[in-house]
Amino acid sequence: xxxxxxxxxxxxxxxxxxxxxxxxxxxxxxxxxxxxxxxxxxxxxxxxxxxxxxxxxxxxxxxxxxxxxxxxxxxxxxxxxxxxxxxxxxxxxxxxxxxxxxxxxxxxxxxxxxxxxxxxxxxxxxxxxxxxxxxxxxxxxxxxxxxxxxxxxxxxxxxxxxxxxxxxxxxxxxxxxxxxxxxxxxxxxxxxxxxxxxxxxxxxxxxxxxxxxxxxxxxxxxxxxxxxxxxxxxxxxxxxxxxxxxxxxxxxxxxxxxxxxxxxxxxxxxxxxxxxxxxxxxxxxxxxxxxxxxxxxxxxxxxxxxxxxxxxxxxxxxxxxxxxxxxxxxxxxxxxxxxxxxxxxxxxxxxxxxxxxxxxxxxxxxxxxxxxxxxxxxxxxxxxxxxxxxxxxxxxxxxxxxxxxxxxxxxxxxxxxxxxxxxxxxxxxxxxxxxxxxxxxxxxxxxxxxxxxxxxxxxxxxxxxxxxxxxxxxxxxxxxxxxxxxxxxxxxxxxxxxxxxxxxxxxxxxxxxxxxxxxxxxxxxxxxxxxxxxxxxxxxxxxxxxxxxxxxxxxxxxxxxxxxxxxxxxxxxxxxxxxxxxxxxxxxxxxxxxxxxxxxxxxxxxxxxxxxxxxxxxxxxxxxxxxxxxxxxxxxxxxxxxxxxxxxxxxxxxxxxxxxxxxxxxxxxxxxxxxxxxxxxxxxxxxxxxxxxxxxxxxxxxxxxxxxxxxxxxxxxxxxxxxxxxxxxxxxxxxxxxxxxxxxxxxxxxxxxxxxxxxxxxxxxxxxx
Ligand code: GLN
Ligand code: ZN
Numbered sequence: 001x002x003x004x005x006x007x008x009x010x011x012x013x014x015x016x017x018x019x020x021x022x023x024x025x026x027x028x029x030x031x032x033x034x035x036x037x038x039x040x041x042x043x044x045x046x047x048x049x050x051x052x053x054x055x056x057x058x059x060x061x062x063x064x065x066x067x068x069x070x071x072x073x074x075x076x077x078x079x080x081x082x083x084x085x086x087x088x089x090x091x092x093x094x095x096x097x098x099x100x101x102x103x104x105x106x107x108x109x110x111x112x113x114x115x116x117x118x119x120x121x122x123x124x125x126x127x128x129x130x131x132x133x134x135x136x137x138x139x140x141x142x143x144x145x146x147x148x149x150x151x152x153x154x155x156x157x158x159x160x161x162x163x164x165x166x167x168x169x170x171x172x173x174x175x176x177x178x179x180x181x182x183x184x185x186x187x188x189x190x191x192x193x194x195x196x197x198x199x200x201x202x203x204x205x206x207x208x209x210x211x212x213x214x215x216x217x218x219x220x221x222x223x224x225x226x227x228x229x230x231x232x233x234x235x236x237x238x239x240x241x242x243x244x245x246x247x248x249x250x251x252x253x254x255x256x257x258x259x260x261x262x263x264x265x266x267x268x269x270x271x272x273x274x275x276x277x278x279x280x281x282x283x284x285x286x287x288x289x290x291x292x293x294x295x296x297x298x299x300x301x302x303x304x305x306x307x308x309x310x311x312x313x314x315x316x317x318x319x320x321x322x323x324x325x326x327x328x329x330x331x332x333x334x335x336x337x338x339x340x341x342x343x344x345x346x347x348x349x350x351x352x353x354x355x356x357x358x359x360x361x362x363x364x365x366x367x368x369x370x371x372x373x374x375x376x377x378x379x380x381x382x383x384x385x386x387x388x389x390x391x392x393x394x395x396x397x398x399x400x401x402x403x404x405x406x407x408x409x410x411x412x413x414x415x416x417x418x419x420x421x422x423x424x425x426x427x428x429x430x431x432x433x434x435x436x437x438x439x440x441x442x443x444x445x446x447x448x449x450x451x452x453x454x455x456x457x458x459x460x461x462x463x464x465x466x467x468x469x470x471x472x473x474x475x476x477x478x479x480x481x482x483x484x485x486x487x488x489x490x491x492x493x494x495x496x497x498x499x500x501x502x503x504x505x506x507x508x509x510x511x512x513x514x515x516x517x518x519x520x521x522x523x524x525x526x527x528x529x530x531x532x533x534x535x536x537x538x539x540x541x542x543x544x545x546x547x548x549x550x551x552x553x554x555x556x557x558x559x560x561x562x563x564x565x566x567x568x569x570x571x572x573x574x575x576x577x578x579x580x581x582x583x584x585x586x587x588x589x590x591x592x593x594x595x596x597x598x599x600x601x602x603x604x605x606x607x608x609x610x611x612x613x614x615x616x617x618x619x620x621x622x623x624x625x626x627x628x629x630x631x632x633x634x635x636x637x638x639x640x641x642x643x644x645x646x647x648x649x650x651x652x653x654x655x656x657x658x659x660x661x662x663x664x665x666x667x668x669x670x671x672x673x674x675x676x677x678x679x680x681x682x683x684x685x686x687x688x689x690x691x692x693x694x695x696x697x698x699x700x701x702x703x704x705x706x707x708x709x710x711x712x713x714x715x716x717x718x719x720x721x722x723x724x725x726x727x728x729x730x731x732x733x734x735x736x737x738x739x740x741x742x743x744x745x746x747x748x749x750x751x752x753x754x755x756x757x758x759x760x761x762x763x764x765x766x767x768x769x
C-alpha cells in the first residue's frame with residue numbers, strides 16, 4: 001500500500017490559539033499547566049483531523065511551543081551557559097529564556113538577551129540558531145518526542161516522530177569560537193540521537209522521520225563524508241538496539257543535486273524528495289534507489305496555497321509505483337505544511353470559485369489522502385473528486401479574473417532602456433542636489449514611525465466600519481502632521497511621512513493592486529507566537545489607481561524640507577506573498593514592477609523629489625544553490641530598476657535593504673543604481689564597510705547607525721563615535737546618516753531622544769570636517 005504522509009503541520013491553530021495561549025502565559029495570565037493543556041488539545045485536534053482524513057503516516061513532535069530547532073537544542077541539552085541551566089531536563093523557564101531572553105532583575109544585573117534567530121532556508125519562518133562551543137557536551141535533556149508519541153498513541157493514533165537530523169542541526173548552528181569546525185560536535189552529538197531513537201522504538205514507534213534539509217544546499221566533500229559516517233553509525237546502533245525502527249530521511253525546499261547519490265546510498269529506509277521545487281530529481285532517484293529504499297514523493301506543494309493538479313500527481317506517482325511497487329512509495333506534501341495557512345474554508349469573504357482554487361494545510365491533507373486512495377484502490381474510487389479538481393483547475397486556467405490582456409501587453413513592451421536612468425550617477429547627483437540642497441551627511445529615517453496602540457485601534461475600527469472614511473483620513477493626516485513636525489524639530493534633513501496609514505508594507509499594496517487578495521485567517525508562523533498573513537498573488541497584477549500619492553503630497557505640503565515618497569519594491573511584494581504557480585516568478589515580478597513604476601512616476605509628477613523603494617526581501621529570495629544566484633539576480637534587479645528608473649535625473653531614488661548580510665553582493669547592489677541605498681548594517685557593519693570600500697561603491701549610502709531592534713537609546717557620544725568610525729572608511733560626500741530600519745515597533749519615548757542624538761552627533765561631526 002502506498003502511504004499518505006505529510007512532513008509536518010502548522011502549529012498555531014486555525015484561530016491562532018497557541019499564539020493566544022503563549023502570550024497569556026508570558027504575561028502571567030495563565031499557568032504553565034493551562035498552557036500545556038491547551039497545547040495538548042491542539043495536538044489532539046491535529047492528529048484526529050489527519051487521521052480522519054486518511055493520512056497513514058502522521059507526524060508527531062512536529063508541534064512546538066516555539067520552534068523545532070529550539071526543541072532540538074533542548075532535546076540534546078545544548079543550552080548556552082548564559083541561561084544558567086543546571087542540567088537535567090530543560091524546563092519551560094529555560095526554554096523560553098533561550099527564545100525570548102531572561103527578564104531583567106530590579107538592578108538589571110541578570111538581563112540575558114534571547115538567542116539569535118534567523119531565516120529557515122528561503123522561507124519566512126525564523127528559527128533559533130543553535131550555538132556550539134569547543135568541547136560542546138550533549139545529553140538527552142527532553143522527552144518531548146517520546147511524550148508526544150505516547151500522547152498520540154493513547155488516542156489510538158500511531159505516529160511518526162519527527163526529529164531535526166544531527167547534521168542539519170549542526171550546519172544550521174554557529175560556533176562560539178571562530179575557526180571552530182562546524183561539524184566538530186558531531187561525535188558528541190550522535191550518542192544522544194542513538195538514545196532518543198532507542199527510546200522511541202521502545203515506546204512503540206515504527207517509523208521516525210529525520211529531517212536533513214541541508215542536503216539541498218551546496219555541501220563540501222567533508223560534509224558529505226560526515227553524513228555517510230553519521231548515518232552509518234546510527235544504522236549500526238539501530239540494528240543492535242532497535243531493529244524494527246525504520247528511518248524516513250526528509251529533504252525539502254530544493255533538489256539534492258550532487259548530494260542525491262549520497263542520500264540514496266545512506267542506510268535509511270525511505271527518502272523524502274521535494275518534487276514540487278525539483279521534479280527532475282525523481283528520474284535519477286527511481287533509477288538509482290537501492291531495492292531496500294522507499295521513496296516519499298513530495299508532490300503536493302507545502303510552500304504554496306494552490307489546489308493540486310490531481311492528474312499530474314497521479315501520473316508521476318504511478319510512474320514511481322510502477323518502478324518500485326506500492327510498498328516502496330509514500331505520497332505527501334513537498335515539505336512541512338508549516339509554511340501555509342490552515343484552512344481555506346475559513347475564507348468566507350471569498351466567493352466559491354476563488355476558494356475552489358485554494359488548498360491550505362487542511363485541504364492538502366485531504367488531497368494527499370484522496371490521491372493515495374486512487375493509487376491504492378483505483379481512480380474510480382475518487383471519480384467525483386477528480387472531476388471537481390479538473391473543473392476548478394480549468395476555471396483557474398481560463399478565468400478573466402486572472403488573465404488581463406493589458407498587463408500581458410505592457411509586459412511585452414518592457415525594454416532594457418526602461419530600466420536605465422538616462423544619466424550616470426555623478427550627473428544625477430548634481431541635478432538632485434541643486435533642488436534638494438542637502439548638507440553634507442544628510443540625516444533621515446527609513447519610513448515608519450512608532451505605530452502606537454491608538455493607530456492600531458483606529459485602523460481596526462476603520463476596517464470593521466466602526467470609523468468612517470472621513471474620520472479615519474483626518475486621523476491619519478493628524479498622524480502625518482505630528483511626524484513631520486517632530487522631524488523638523490529634531491532637525492532631520494530629509495523627511496518621511498511616517499507610514500501611519502500602513503499596517504504592513506506588503507499587505508498595504510496588496511489591498512490596492514489588482515491580482516492580489518488578502519485573507520482573513522491565512523496566518524503563517526513567522527517565529528514563536530508571531531504570524532504573518534501573506535497576500536495571495538492570484539492573477540495579473542496592475543495598479544488601478546494611485547496608492548500613496550495623496551499621503552505624500554499632503555506630507556510635502558506641510559514642510560519646506562524634502563519629504564521622501566515611500567514604496568515597497570516588486571521583489572519584496574512578491575517574496576512576502578503567495579505567488580501564482582502558473583507562470584514563472586520573474587513574470588509576476590515584472591508585472592508588479594510595472595505597477596510600482598506607475599506609482600513612482602505619479603509621485604514624481606506630484607512634486608515628490610525623492611522616492612524610496614524598499615527591498616528588504618531581495619536577499620532572502622536568493623536560491624539555495626549558489627549556481628542559481630546569477631539567474632535570480634538578473635531578473636530581480638532588473639525588476640527593481642524597472643520600477644525605479646523611469647524618473648527624471650532630478651528625482652532621487654532611494655532603496656532600503658535589511659535583515660541579512662550584504663557584504664558578498666556589493667556589485668549587485670551597485671547594479672541597482674539607486675541614488676542612495678540605506679542599508680541595515682548592525683550585524684556585519686565592518687565587513688560591509690570594507691566590501692563597499694574595496695568595490696569603490698559609487699552612489700550615496702546610508703549605513704544604519706541606530707539599531708532599531710533594541711530599546712536602547714544611544715547617546716550623542718555613541719553616534720559620534722560610530723559616525724567617525726564609518727568616516728575612516730568611506731568618504732563623507734557619499735554618506736547619509738540614518739537608523740538601520742523602520743521605527744514602527746519602537747516607542748516614541750525611545751525614538752525622540754535617539755533621533756535628536758543622531759542629529760546632534762551629525763552636526764558635531766560636520767563642523768569638525
Ligand atoms: N519603509 C519601511 C519602514 O520603515 C521599511 C521596513 C523594512 O525594511 N522592513 O517601516
Ligand atoms: Zn528594514
